[in-house]
Structure formats: C-alpha cells, structure tokens
Amino acid sequence: MAEMRMRDALREAMREEMLRDPDIFLMGEDIGAYGGSYAVTKGLLEEFGEERVRDTPIAESGIVGAGIGAAMGGMHPMVEMMTINFSFLALDQIVNSAAKLHHMSNGQISVPLVIRMASGGGSQLAATHSHSLEGLYAHFPGLKVVCPSNPADAKGLLKRAFRDQNTVIFIEHTANYSVKGEVPDDPDFLVEFGQANILREGSDVTIVGYSGSVHQAMRAATMLQEQEDLSAEVIDLRTLRPLDMETVINSVKKTNRCVIVEDDWKFGGFAGELSAQVMEQAFDYLDAPVARVSCKDVPLPYNRNLEFAALPSEEDVVEAVLAML
Amino acid sequence: MAEMRMRDALREAMREEMLRDPDIFLMGEDIGAYGGSYAVTKGLLEEFGEERVRDTPIAESGIVGAGIGAAMGGMHPMVEMMTINFSFLALDQIVNSAAKLHHMSNGQISVPLVIRMASGGGSQLAATHSHSLEGLYAHFPGLKVVCPSNPADAKGLLKRAFRDQNTVIFIEHTANYSVKGEVPDDPDFLVEFGQANILREGSDVTIVGYSGSVHQAMRAATMLQEQEDLSAEVIDLRTLRPLDMETVINSVKKTNRCVIVEDDWKFGGFAGELSAQVMEQAFDYLDAPVARVSCKDVPLPYNRNLEFAALPSEEDVVEAVLAML
Amino acid sequence: MKSPTTAGAKPEQELGAEQLGMFLYQMMLMRRFEEKAGEMYTRGKVRGFLHLYTGQEACAVGAINALEEQDKVVTHYRDHGHALARGVDPNRIMAELFGRQDGVSGGRGGSMHLYDVEKGFLGGYAIVTAHLPLAVGLGLASQMKKQNAVIMCVFGDGSVGEGEFHEALNLSVLWKTPVVFFCENNLYGMGVPFHESLSTEIPKLAAAYNMPAVSVDGMDVLAVHRATRIAVDHCRAGNGPYFVEAMTYRYRGHSMADPELYRLKDEIEQYRKRDAIEKLKAYMAERGDLDEAKLAELGERVEHVVEQAVDFAEQSPNPPISTLMDHLYKETAGG
C-alpha cells in the first residue's frame, strides 16, 4: 500500500501491465514527449521506448482504428483519446468496429483494446471541452465502460481492463486526477467489472454516483448527516457496463428512496436508465419517485458562475433528498 | 389532400420549401444523379439544378461541416446523411459545432440546418447498418430531433424544420418510407415541434412510441382490443426534442399504466428517459412500473430470425401490458 | 512450379500455365458465383444489401494471389470476390449470404461482413473507409510481432473522399506499416463518378504522402498481379506501405437496389468488350495453355462448385434463436 494520486495510480497500472505483457503498448496524442496532457503517461516513453509508447498525429479515428487493427492482430493496445470530447471523432470506429467485430464475426475476431479518455466539466473549459458522456458509451452492446472515482479503483480497474479480451472504454474524470488514496502494490491487484462499491452505509436514502459525481454524493451524505441527521447510503457504480444493479436494488429495498447523481446532461442521460431500472426492480419499495440530480441541459459555459450553476452540486443532492421525505 | 407514401411526402416538403426560400439547398451522398438511396430526393436535381442539389463525396464530417458553415453564412442547407449509421462520422460537427455555436457565441451565430437520415433495423442489413439512435441525438442540448411516423407528419415536420433557425436532426425510419397516407397540399401546412399525437384513445394503458415503433404500438393496441378487450391509448411523440411529456403524463394519469416501445437498444436508450419522467411526474398514478419494450442489447444480426428476435414486436408489447395488469 | 501461389516470384518472371489456369478458374468462379447470388437475391434467399463484384474479377485475383499464407486481407462490403480469391470456402460464403449457421460469420454478418480468420480473411467492412486504419493496425501488429505478414487492404474509389483515408495513409507511412492500399477504381461510388467526388487523381494524392503509388489496368489480371507483387515485396522488405490503383468497372448496379439512373447501358457495353476473363482466355489460348476442352472443364467445375454452394446453403439451418446473445463479449480467461 502506498498513498498516491489517481493519475499516478493509473500510470502504475499501465507500467505493471506493460511489464507483465509484452503485447501491451500505448498510443495517443502527446502521451510521449509531452508526458500526457494530464501527466498520466509521464515517464513511460523513457521507460519503455518509442515502440511501445507512441506519440500519434491528431487523428482520433485513425489511431483508434489502428488500435483496433493491432488488437485484431494479437496485440493489446491502449489508445488514449486525450479527452472524451475528441472521442466523437473516433465514435464510428468504437461503435461499428470495436464493439461489433466479435459478434459479427461469430466469435472469430476479438478486439482486446483499452481506450482511455479524460472527461468532465468544472474546469472552465467551456462547451466543447467539458463533456461527461460515460452513458453514451454504455449504450453500445459490445463495449465495457469503466469510470473509477479513486486511485485504488483506478489502478485495479485499469489493470483488469488489460486482462479483458474486449474493448474497454476507460473514462477518467479530470477532477479525480489529483484525488489521493491508498493503493495496493500487489501486481495482481484487480478490481472486477460489474461490482458496485458501497462507499458509505446508510438507511434513509440511497445515493448513486460514478466517476466525478461520487464526490458530490459523499459530500451530500455528510451534509445530510450533519445538518439533517439523515443516514445516506452512497454507492459508486465503478463500471456502467457491466452494471451492478443488484447492489443498488438491495440498497433501495432497505432505504426506500433513491437519488442518482451524474455530471452528464439530464435529458437522455444515463441517470434515466438507472432511474428506470430502480423503478422496474424495486417499484413496491419506493416511497418516492427516484430523483435525478444532473447537469442542466445546456452546453457548459466558460464563466465560472454559470458553469457551477449548470453542474450538479452536493446542495442539489441534499435538496433532492429533502424533497422526497 | 392526396394519398402518398412517406418518401414522396418528404420530397414534396423539400420541393415546396425550396420553391419558397431560395436560401434552401440540398447536399448529400447520392442525392442527385442516383436519386437518393431511398429515392427521397428523386427528381429534385432535374428540377432545381446542380447548384441547389449537390452530390457530395463520401465525407460525412466534411459535408455536415460545410452545411454548418453555409448555414452560418446565411443559407439554409439540408444535408442528407444517407443513413444514421454513417452519421457517427459527423457527430463531432453536429454536437460541437451545430448544437453549440448559438449558445457559445452568445446568440451571435445561428445554424439553421436540417440534417436528414434514414434509421432503423428490420431489413437484414446487419449490425453496422441497422441503428436506431434518435435518443442519442436527443441527448444534446441545442439540437432538435424529429422522427415522423407517417406521411402527413413527415411533410409537416420537415417543412417546419426548414422554418427553424436551429439545427434539426430529422430521422426517417426506413420501414416508414413506403407507408401511405393522406397528406395536405397547403404549402403552409406545418406540424409544430413538441406536440405529441394521440393516435388512438384508450383507458387501460398508455403505449408510447415514435418513428418506427409507433406501428408496433398500434398493432399491439389492436391485438389488445381484439384478444383481451383492453383499451390502449397510443401516443406518437413525433419529436423527441422538444418533447411533449404533457400529453404522455395526462394519458398516464388516466390509464395508470405505461409501456414505452422503441427500436433502440434498451440499456441506456431513450425509453429510460421517458420511463424516468413518467415516474417523476406521475408516480402516484402508476399502478405498475413503467415498462420498456426495446431492442435486445446486441448488435443486430443479419439472419432474419435472429434479427426479429432482437427487435421489439407487437407481441412483446402485448406481453408487457399483460404483465402489468 | 508446385504451389499455386506466385508470391515471392520476381515481378518480371512469367506465370506458368498452372497459375494462369488457376487465375482463370477463380475469375470464372467469381463471375458465376455472383450471378447465382443475384439470382438468389431475386428469389428472396439472400436479403439485405447485396453488392456484386461482376466485372472486377481481375482485381481480386491479381492482387490477392500475390500474397503468402501469413498475409491478411481486409476489404469493403463488395467482398465475395476477395473472399473467394483468398480461398474461403464458397459453400460457407453462400451460406452466409443465406444467413445460415454454417456461413463464414454464422449468419450474423451477411454479404457485407464475411470473415474467415483461418484464411487470413479479416473481413468485409460496410462503413466506407473504416477498414483502412484497421489495416494500418494489423500491419503494426505484424511489424511489432515480427510476423512478416503483409496486409492487403482493398477499397473503392468512393472511399478516397473520407477523412480516414488521409489518416490511414499518413499513419502508415509514418510507421512504415506493411500495407498494400489497393484501390479498385470502378469509376463510381454508388452513382457519383469519382472525378466528381475527388478533386485530383488518386495515385497523385497517395504519392503526396511519400508512398509509392501506381495505377494499373484493373481489367487485366496479369497487370494487376505484376503490380501487386511489386507492392507486396516492397512491404515485406520493410519499406512501408504501397499504393495500387486498379482501373476497373462493375457491370452490375452498385447493389441489387440500384436503379442505375446515372450511367448509360452503352458504357457498360464498352467495358464488357474489355472483359478481363475474355482477355485472359485469349492470352492463354495464344500461349497454347487453353483449349476448348480445358475451358469446358473449367466451366463445369465452376458450375458444380456454385450449385454445391447453393445446396450447402439451403441445407444449413438458421442459427437457433437461443444463440442471439452469443459472442457479445469474449470470455476473459480467469475473469
């Protein structure tokens, strides 16, 4: 165990996996000489050389496609999209090639590929650079979608991703990069996909989050405890596909109330899926409709006040909980 | 009034609008000499000439981008994506430019643009060519998303789209192209956005559909009437953004039960949004959880039996209704 | 020469009678196979989109026979010819067109998505140009794993307008991946003549990336073969990618649904006069490598293979509905 930031835990995961498996290599825009735009890959070029740590042109579709091809050819690449905002340009490759080739080829082809990308708003990067679209990726069968909220999960999940034979979309909230935590150093430490994490036990309401929104959920739980003497159970989904609804449903059966927090826009967001599933599977247990606390349905503005007004906050979560009592 | 197929109604809408407004022009892959891959634009090149009906290279991002630029420059283009499957390649332009420029420029720039695309499965086109992703587009603030189910709506909505100052994603289910119906010939016949259509009144259950799934909904309603003596109200949403929830909620308050039918994959689909909203707004009226009848979460296979097993059917809708009684 | 493959042969080397016979057989097979596939489509046995290869046979035969066993092929949706040239079982191709369980893709892929990994046939791709970056990646894997495999990447003239064309060519030269970019320029992308969708000549553009690029007569199997052998050798020697444009023509519509409003029957007739199969026959006859008897025998063989393919396809069952969710994810060892 060592304490480290999430960006370092991610780097450790890649390092260890590269040492374990010679088929793993990394490519992406500015992951080499620049050190990665969020310094996640810093030092890896020096350690592993240009063959295994490849700076690429700015060509998202091309490099994801090359990653898919290399995976089909027996390698296990990691392609970094720098940020989720640029991954739109590679979406066709992700959705039509990576996600479907195994099924369409009747199991002949597989695409063991990790696609990492930073996501999230809150840094005043304005509308084109502040997307939270974990749910968009989770919609496509054939993909796995992972979104850690802390350093240990980040390491264990990323290592697990490199041991998967499928394409894993690995989404890192920029607000989490500097979050610190204890991280196991066992080289075989893995966090399995599809296992939500109960971060805090409680009995009055279930608050569900993932990636960045876990932190609003936790802060809201503290506020509820301190200010209202309410006990909130907080669940971190960790992966959206596969999705561990069992943990959520069991919790809701206990608390009879559920709030979902996500950074993405509300309308058509993943919270809708979660909300619908909670209703479908725990209808008779619900004392109030499941609530969604999400981003306002507007492109995120640069101005700090506007941006914060748009993004979901812990106060919004508390308000949603109080409204359902 | 004249009876015509949906493809002809769409063509009529474009013709009339082009005659009305000289700023309107069309571009897309094979919309000219080929006549459009679904024959929607057939004859327009001959009538309006190469300047206003432009065959383009196969370059989805480029042509949507050019459409956006032309719209910024004062024209009102229609760009055809041929099918929704290829629109992934243009998604960045749609999401980051078309949807956001008005807001990001503080209202200085507007993008009056219509993007038409065919969608849907059921024609054995296999996994890469069978997407139903109306909901994906509806997720992005700044866009309007229209998906007609019949010729009259198709005409009125498309004409309305050409009178909008924003980008309208206009999605046509391939299964609807040959559907016939009466279509008004008033050149100012418009169908407003955000007004759902009650296709059939009923009192026992509300069935909500849009685009292709309206037909399963209607057939299921007939089956329910004939086989179970149940009276289903069927609502065609017509546009997903803006969305007319009022009509849906009023109906559910009357029927106390709701089934949503959509061609898209269930997990993370738009039905989740609808389901969540029904719960949020009509929780106390619901006698059973809202049900979703959607596509199985798998890339659509070519084989007819498998494809039909994956797609939602009227039988599935009937089953869902019976299960909630 | 024993093996039917001509790979590794010096470009200037003459092809033997056996090779020529094999080429002719493959071309005739493709021609007949496609006629049958079209017929089966009309009879409702084949559904979805069906793109026939008729007229372009010299391209697949010339190019794909330049490969060795470890090499790989990726192509677009007009893929039957390439699969046949690569030795994929005609029975299993036809079964795939029928959507049956014994199809090369288990009935899941259909005409546009044929895969036979054992044969190094890594697929038909139905999103125009999407497989070009994949080819670069396959080349990279070959390079990194020192497999000495060359990737034959086949696509149409319409493909050249897409952004991924540019991204793939650039990446491939930068990384020196062993990819033959083989463009079958049949003059049209659906209904649009290529010079209306591209502002330049294709090899000129390819050459601008600092990649060797040539244009050959795609109605001449020997010319295609000669050019692609040079290309394959270049790639195998570690010199990076190579671009070949083959000028060809499709006799049939873009797909079975094409009303062909954009071209005159006359044009088709002109090209039929330059038919690649007839050309090869004449050449072989002149060399004394083909007589009536041999030709008849080839014709019968082809007929037999195609009939058998239809029988095989008819008899193969539909995949059971219980298999719908199969192969959604590959199981992960220990996970």
Add this chain to the structure above:
Amino acid sequence: MKSPTTAGAKPEQELGAEQLGMFLYQMMLMRRFEEKAGEMYTRGKVRGFLHLYTGQEACAVGAINALEEQDKVVTHYRDHGHALARGVDPNRIMAELFGRQDGVSGGRGGSMHLYDVEKGFLGGYAIVTAHLPLAVGLGLASQMKKQNAVIMCVFGDGSVGEGEFHEALNLSVLWKTPVVFFCENNLYGMGVPFHESLSTEIPKLAAAYNMPAVSVDGMDVLAVHRATRIAVDHCRAGNGPYFVEAMTYRYRGHSMADPELYRLKDEIEQYRKRDAIEKLKAYMAERGDLDEAKLAELGERVEHVVEQAVDFAEQSPNPPISTLMDHLYKETAGG
C-alpha cells in the same frame, strides 16, 4: 493610400509607412496583450485553457490585413491574435477571457471561443480542424449568395493529420469555394514536432488536391502579407481555394499548463533572434519610417490599450445566473 487596408493592392506594390506602422502596432499589441493575459491567468483571473500567440504575430497581421470588410475569419483556439488583427475590441476580448458579460461571447466562450460576427470574426474553434469544413461552407454561402467574400481559415500544423483536413480541402477544390487555408506551422502540435505527425510536407500535400500552395516565412510580416494578398485575390477572382503555409514559432508553451518537456530553451532563443517585431522595426527604421519617438509612442499606445482592456474586463459583471439557459435555441419567427 488612405485606407489602412492593403487588400486589392497588387502584390508587388510596396506598403506605405502608414500600413507598416499599423502592422507594427498590431504586432506589438498582440505581444503585450498576450503577456497580460498570461499574467491574468497566473493571477486566476483567466481560467480554463489559455493558448498564447506570442511569437506568431506576423502571421495574423500579415494574413488578416489582406482581407476586405465583407470577408470572414475562422481560426482555432489560439485566437486572440487573429481577433485583434481583425479589429475586434481588445476590451471585449479581455472581458471574454475573464468570463464577463461584456466579453465578445458574453463570457460563455472563453479564450478558445471568441466570436464577433459584426467584424466578420466567426470564431475560434477548439476542436482541432473542425472549422475547416465550416470555412468551406462559409465560402459556399458567399459564392451562392454572390457576396464576394473570401474566407480566411487559420489552423495549425497539428491540424493537418485530421481527416477533416482532407475532406475540407477536397470539397473546397471541387466546389471552388473562396477559402484561404492558412496554416501556421509553428513546428509543434502540443509536444509533437510536425514532421513526426505528418509523413510529408504540408504544401506538397495541399498541392496534391490541385490547389495552389505556397510556404512563406511566417516570421516576416511582409512576406506573409504578400503571399496572402495573392491568395485572397485568387479566391476573390473565383479561382477556388488557395493554401498558404507560414513557418513560424511560438515562444510560449502550448497552453499555460504546458511543462515544455519536449523542446530545449535553446531552440526558443534561436527563434527569438528572428523575432518578427524586431525584424519589422529594423525594416521600418531602415526606410526611415520609424524613429525612437514613434516607437515610444506605439509602446505607450499599446500599454494603454492593454491596461484599459484589463480595467474594462475587471469592471464588467459576471453574466447573471438567470441567463444560463439563454441562447440555447434561436427563436423562430412565427414558430
């Protein structure tokens, strides 16, 4: 010459003292403006991503002053210089960097997304290469509406690897749209040297689309101006697009967050010796168009403008939260 614009002038024509003075003023303004913006970033007044233009001033000044009033500019996220050259109010640019209500984008866009439609400044675009197809469309609109406007489309060397580069150039030539593709090659796309991300030379690639393409010294405002005037005239005359590569250098990191691990301070020093502002000063002095007094006066003016911009920005209020949902959709007349 009366008007400060030199557009329409014959390329070989010499620039007058007034023009040169205006160029120098603009370049000095950009330099100072960026220094101040950087300072404001360090002080937390400016947030998000901030990309400074320092070192590249000759590009914006040379190119954008070749335009006429009806012309339009689109550029990338490193856009302050282009906005200033186009005459966008420095107060409102600084206010935008501060995220304030009086910013050119009302505080919604920030540094990367400046817009001033009245000035024909149609934006900074933060998705690399996304504005190239937009420029083609703007050119098309100009053409179809017979507005005689030329579109100046500015982008970086890193932009060239994207597929949209290819799609836009091809479309532009096919449709003969009046677009000057102006590539500011500052040798790096973030930390990657351009020759490691592109397999060829940029003008060579551009020329392959059958578009005139030149490369000029981007550290020489007169060279840039000369080349872009030719380009603009070419476009305006209806001859289709024109490509200009300006070889330049950014003195600062890619953005304020750049640790600059990928280049040596030495390299920066080499380029500073070729500084475009110093070069113009020397040229003007030699011609007798600049003396100490004039220079001092220019310096003061610049200082004043920049200070005033900061004051203006400081005093401008934040946009009220009640405006959050404004401008999501444009109201449709009668709908």
